Amino acid sequence: MQLVFDNLPFLLxxxxxxxxxxxxxxxxxxxxGLSVAIARLKGxxxxxxxxxxxxxxxRGTPLLVQIVIIYYGLVDYGITLGSLTAAYxxxxxxxxxxxSETFRGAILSVPxxxxxxxxxxxxxxxxxxxxxxxxxxxxxxxxPMGNTFIGMLKETSLVSVITVSExxxxxxxxxxxYYQYMPFYLGIGVMYWIMSTGLAFILERFExxxxxxx
Amino acid sequence: xIKRKFAMVTITALAVFGLVLSACGGNxxxxxxxxxxxxxIKKAGVIKVGTMGTYPPYTFLNDKKEVDGFDPxxxxxxxxxxxxxxxxxxxxxxxxxxxxxxxKFDIVISQVTITDERKKQIDFTDSYITNxxxxxxxxxxxxxxxxxxxxxxxxxxxxxxxxxxxxxxxxLPKVGDFKIKTYDDVITSLKDLDAGRIDATINNLYALxxxxxxxxxxxxxxxxxxxxxxxxxxxxxxNAELRDAMNKALADMKADGTYDTLFKKWFNETPAK
Numbered sequence: 001m002q003l004v005f006d007n008l009p010f011l012l013x014x015x016x017x018x019x020x021x022x023x024x025x026x027x028x029x030x031x032x033g034l035s036v037a038i039a040r041l042k043g044x045x046x047x048x049x050x051x052x053x054x055x056x057x058x059r060g061t062p063l064l065v066q067i068v069i070i071y072y073g074l075v076d077y078g079i080t081l082g083s084l085t086a087a088y089x090x091x092x093x094x095x096x097x098x099x100s101e102t103f104r105g106a107i108l109s110v111p112x113x114x115x116x117x118x119x120x121x122x123x124x125x126x127x128x129x130x131x132x133x134x135x136x137x138x139x140x141x142x143x144p145m146g147n148t149f150i151g152m153l154k155e156t157s158l159v160s161v162i163t164v165s166e167x168x169x170x171x172x173x174x175x176x177x178y179y180q181y182m183p184f185y186l187g188i189g190v191m192y193w194i195m196s197t198g199l200a201f202i203l204e205r206f207e208x209x210x211x212x213x214x
Numbered sequence: 215x216i217k218r219k220f221a222m223v224t225i226t227a228l229a230v231f232g233l234v235l236s237a238c239g240g241n242x243x244x245x246x247x248x249x250x251x252x253x254x255i256k257k258a259g260v261i262k263v264g265t266m267g268t269y270p271p272y273t274f275l276n277d278k279k280e281v282d283g284f285d286p287x288x289x290x291x292x293x294x295x296x297x298x299x300x301x302x303x304x305x306x307x308x309x310x311x312x313x314x315x316x317x318k319f320d321i322v323i324s325q326v327t328i329t330d331e332r333k334k335q336i337d338f339t340d341s342y343i344t345n346x347x348x349x350x351x352x353x354x355x356x357x358x359x360x361x362x363x364x365x366x367x368x369x370x371x372x373x374x375x376x377x378x379x380x381x382x383x384x385x386l387p388k389v390g391d392f393k394i395k396t397y398d399d400v401i402t403s404l405k406d407l408d409a410g411r412i413d414a415t416i417n418n419l420y421a422l423x424x425x426x427x428x429x430x431x432x433x434x435x436x437x438x439x440x441x442x443x444x445x446x447x448x449x450x451x452x453n454a455e456l457r458d459a460m461n462k463a464l465a466d467m468k469a470d471g472t473y474d475t476l477f478k479k480w481f482n483e484t485p486a487k
Contacts, residue, residue, distance in 0.1 A: 075409040163395040176374035
């Protein structure tokens with residue numbers, strides 16, 4: 001256990017990357033997810049079809065495969081991405097697919113009457129979506145979004161295969177140095193746990209604030 | 215009130231976790247190994263072998279998708295001489311030694327370089343091959359020809375390999391700052407070298423040839439060999455009967471010419487004496 005404390009700065013650097021990966025991919029995932037959800041609900045048939053195809057492919061293949069395709073596979077087509085960039089793209093695209101389903105469900109759960117009332121006051125469909133439907137949908141979407149966020153935090157460990165030195169990779173590097181397995185894996189297990197708990201706490205706060213209006 | 219209770223529970227849980235962790239600090243003792251693993255292997259009729267399977271021509275999957283190469287051939291020959299058959303499992307290099315210690319395999323044969331560091335954890339047979347390690351760069355690269363040129367560059371290496379330790383503990387302090395990227399197998403590091411995402415890697419020539427031949431990677435070896443490594447068969451400690459039996463098998467192989475035949479089969483030359 002002393003080993004873990006001695007190497008804490010090294011591990012914390014990895015934890016920093018883990019958080020950075022989670023936050024960046026969540027941010028872009030939210031944008032992708034919201035756009036795809038709206039495309040599936042309001043788009044014309046070809047757009048709907050593309051959005052459905054995207055969600056189906058991403059949800060139907062392992063994240064690890066997606067990461068490796070983006071990092072190692074694209075090179076064959078002349079696209080050479082840095083490992084961090086590739087990780088951001090893979091994680092965002094992956095989170096986007098899951099979040100789009102969350103948003104779609106949340107948007108659908110807002111009663112139709114709300115939309116009709118908005119139209120009757122003269123709002124355009126876009127205004128009605130932005131001012132009336134989305135704020136209500138957001139509140140419903142928070143708990144399942146939290147699931148995706150926390151899942152993503154843990155799945156960032158997969159990008160260790162494309163040489164991003166996030167938490168798991170830092171631990172593996174230390175293990176290769178000391179040949180001690182249990183302390184490091186338990187140590188990072190605790191660190192992942194603390195980070196997910198922190199994230200859950202923030203989300204809970206956020207949910208309570210959004211609920212205040214009701 | 216409820217909140218405070220929750221906080222208490224969390225703190226208690228953390229404390230318990232902490233205790234469990236600190237209990238794990240000590241060295242895991244390996245005193246529980248069964249009396250004679252050689253007997254057990256002979257009784258089972260199989261010897262379980264761990265190998266990378268992604269390091270041609272040493273260890274890779276052939277056209278029939280079977281584990282093949284110099285290392286598996288040596289393992290099969292040893293198994294034959296012990297009167298058993300070899301059963302292969304493939305895994306990332308960095309996971310091989312942990313799996314060996316967790317008794318998932320009986321031996322690991324995957325170009326495991328014999329080092330004093332590793333001897334603290336595992337045991338080795340006599341070496342069965344010596345490899346010269348060279349600097350490998352992209353064919354377009356002209357500014358790296360020796361270790362000193364690594365300064366400020368990004369160097370790729372296999373995670374948990376002897377080469378990684380070498381770069382970190384010997385080259386890094388001597389040459390000055392450079393970035394080390396770690397890979398799970400050799401092919402991916404060479405692919406990144408081909409793609410230009412790393413400036414150089416270190417490896418040996420035998421490993422390079424089939425990858426260049428088959429995938430057309432634009433990579434080359436430069437300069438003089440930086441070190442030569444001796445690889446042995448890795449096994450768990452306190453297992454002298456098995457080690458001695460394997461050493462005898464290796465010595466017999468070398469004496470009756472089987473070893474030379476195998477070496478020629480994979481590297482197209484006779485082993486240096």
